[in-house]
Amino acid sequence: xxRLTFMLAAVAGLAISAGSALADTTVKMVEVITSPPRxxxxxxxxxxxxxxxxxxxxxxxxxxxxxxxxxxxxxxxxGDTPDVVxxxxxxxxxxxxxxxxxxxxxxxAKWDDAKTLGDRAKQFxxxxxxTQFMIPYGYYVNALxxxxxxxxxxxLDRPPANLDEFVSFSKKISAIPGKYxxxxxxxxxxxxxMHMFMNIADGKGGYFxxxxxxxxxxxxxxxxxxxxxxMYKNGLAxxxxxxxxxxxxxxxxxxxxxxxxxxxPDALLGIADKMSADDFAVAPLPVGPSGKSYPxxxxxxxxxxxxxxxxxxxxxxxxxxxxxxxxxxxxxxVGVIPIHNGADQDAHFKTEQFKxxxxxxxxxxxxxxxxxxxxxxxxxxxxxxxxxxxxxxxxLGQKPAKQVADEWAAFLTKEQQAWLAKNKK
Numbered sequence: 001x002x003r004l005t006f007m008l009a010a011v012a013g014l015a016i017s018a019g020s021a022l023a024d025t026t027v028k029m030v031e032v033i034t035s036p037p038r039x040x041x042x043x044x045x046x047x048x049x050x051x052x053x054x055x056x057x058x059x060x061x062x063x064x065x066x067x068x069x070x071x072x073x074x075x076x077x078x079g080d081t082p083d084v085v086x087x088x089x090x091x092x093x094x095x096x097x098x099x100x101x102x103x104x105x106x107x108x109a110k111w112d113d114a115k116t117l118g119d120r121a122k123q124f125x126x127x128x129x130x131t132q133f134m135i136p137y138g139y140y141v142n143a144l145x146x147x148x149x150x151x152x153x154x155x156l157d158r159p160p161a162n163l164d165e166f167v168s169f170s171k172k173i174s175a176i177p178g179k180y181x182x183x184x185x186x187x188x189x190x191x192x193x194m195h196m197f198m199n200i201a202d203g204k205g206g207y208f209x210x211x212x213x214x215x216x217x218x219x220x221x222x223x224x225x226x227x228x229x230x231m232y233k234n235g236l237a238x239x240x241x242x243x244x245x246x247x248x249x250x251x252x253x254x255x256x257x258x259x260x261x262x263x264x265p266d267a268l269l270g271i272a273d274k275m276s277a278d279d280f281a282v283a284p285l286p287v288g289p290s291g292k293s294y295p296x297x298x299x300x301x302x303x304x305x306x307x308x309x310x311x312x313x314x315x316x317x318x319x320x321x322x323x324x325x326x327x328x329x330x331x332x333x334v335g336v337i338p339i340h341n342g343a344d345q346d347a348h349f350k351t352e353q354f355k356x357x358x359x360x361x362x363x364x365x366x367x368x369x370x371x372x373x374x375x376x377x378x379x380x381x382x383x384x385x386x387x388x389x390x391x392x393x394x395x396l397g398q399k400p401a402k403q404v405a406d407e408w409a410a411f412l413t414k415e416q417q418a419w420l421a422k423n424k425k
Contacts, residue, residue, distance in 0.1 A: 025057070025313045026057045026058070026059050027313050027317055028058075028059045028082040028084070029058055029060050029061070029083065029085070030063065030072060031061070031062045031086050032063050032065065032068040033068070033300060034068070035247075037269075037333070043060065045329070046058045052320075058317060065245075066188045069380055069381070072091075076095075083304060083310050083313075083314040084303070085302070085304075087134045088298075089124065089298055089371070090379045090380050092127060093374055093378070094377050094379070100305060100307075102303075102305065102306045102308065103133065104304065104318075105131065111319055113324060116341050118340060120339075121339040124299050125301060127375050133303055134303040135301045135302055136301035136339055137301045137302060137327060137330060138330070138334070138337055139299045139337040140266065140300075140337075141264060141265070141295055141297050142192070142193065142285060143262070143263070143264075143285060143357045144159055144285050145253055145261040145262075145282055146280065146283060147256065147259040148278070151259060154169070156169055159260075160286045162288065163197075163200060163224075163288050166182075166286045167231065169260075170182050173259045174235055179257065180237050180259070181231075181259055182231060183238075183241065183244070183249040183258040184244065185245065185248075186242040187245040187248070187388065187392075188384070189246055190245075190388055191384075191387045191388065192372070194225070196262070196294060196370065197227065198216065198221040198224035200224060200286070200294055201224030201227060202215065203288050203289055204218065205294035206294075207370075207416070208413075208416050213413050213416075213417075215409075216412060217402070217408065220288075221405060222401050225394060225401040228395070229394050229395055233395075238252065242392055249261055250267050250270050253280075254271045254274035262285065264335065265337065266335030268282070272353065277352075282353055282355065282357065283356045284359045285367070287366065295360050295368075296369075296371075297370065298371070298372065302318045302321060324343070328343055328346060337361075344358070373412075373416065375419060376419060390408070391404075
């Protein structure tokens with residue numbers, strides 16, 4: 001009898017053990033701005049989270065950035081939605097306007113770390129219906145990398161202060177055999193940088209007039225677009241640059257192929273690893289005829305799908321990744337400006353290499369930050385697909401800059417005016 005009792009107890013114990021294993025909650029998470037180093041770092045942070053939260057497992061799906069928009073959209077349309085997704089700012093309108101994202105406000109209200117969260121994180125994460133559908137994990141601010149050695153070889157000792165110098169300095173550097181002035185980005189992710197130069201040339205930041213008409217086909221904006229096309233046509237950028245994305249432009253810069261690159265702090269990671277700190281610097285962007293410049297401020301963050309079956313566990317994961325400690329580590333690893341107040345006092349950010357970005361952030365009289373109109377439902381497809389194809393057509397001389405700018409303006413005006421009509425108070 002004792003033997004039978006022991007066996008029954010053992011079986012019961014195994015059943016309880018098996019039940020415990022089966023009770024593990026799996027949180028599905030999708031990463032979209034993917035690269036091998038950041039994926040490995042994210043896996044490390046996830047492993048630490050899982051260790052601290054027994055019973056919660058995280059399934060990470062990493063989509064290749066070049067096709068991430070279409071691949072993720074296909075997943076969602078097929079009903080294969082994650083619990084947590086990395087959300088670029090320009091995708092917000094599509095998913096939030098279709099009631100697919102969870103309101104994070106109630107979770108933030110009980111979140112201790114919300115006390116140190118910067119105002120911009122609250123502002124930028126709630127651009128749709130004034131609802132916190134996303135919490136940014138950091139900010140991408142454009143500034144100008146310049147190669148001191150190539151500049152010196154061309155007889156130059158400082159970065160360009162304005163657009164005229166930007167072009168003339170590029171010409172001088174491009175006169176060096178095998179070298180180019182500018183690492184132009186014509187492929188994936190090109191829109192923000194291109195539109196930034198259009199704004200600088202126009203002397204006006206943003207996308208719209210008050211009545212919802214787009215400014216992207218202003219006379220000055222078209223001149224900015226034509227400036228880039230002329231630089232490409234005249235050999236001031238490599239021919240391959242028409243299809244270059246992030247990795248190609250960064251490689252072009254640190255290899256010494258081209259001497260100037262407008263990029264966010266995430267480019268600093270690869271460049272600082274390949275170049276001596278004495279051979280390059282990061283300067284504020286050149287100003288336009290108005291004496292002002294309009295750096296693009298982009299961002300991405302974490303969002304929760306409204307149909308998640310594991311919302312508490314998903315929030316626990318998000319709150320951990322967005323905590324001051326994890327966010328600071330993440331910002332250093334992926335190259336973004338962190339979201340919590342006081343993080344800029346960390347020694348990592350108090351270096352000469354970050355000077356260009358912090359100059360732009362601190363001088364609002366000269367540098368006006370421009371953020372994408374993330375409230376527009378169809379912005380993601382326009383920015384990541386349509387505008388890239390059209391920009392390449394302009395660079396290759398297949399379409400006039402004015403025609404393309406007019407097409408963009410017609411689309412953006414229609415989108416914005418429809419949004420304004422829908423949101424009339």
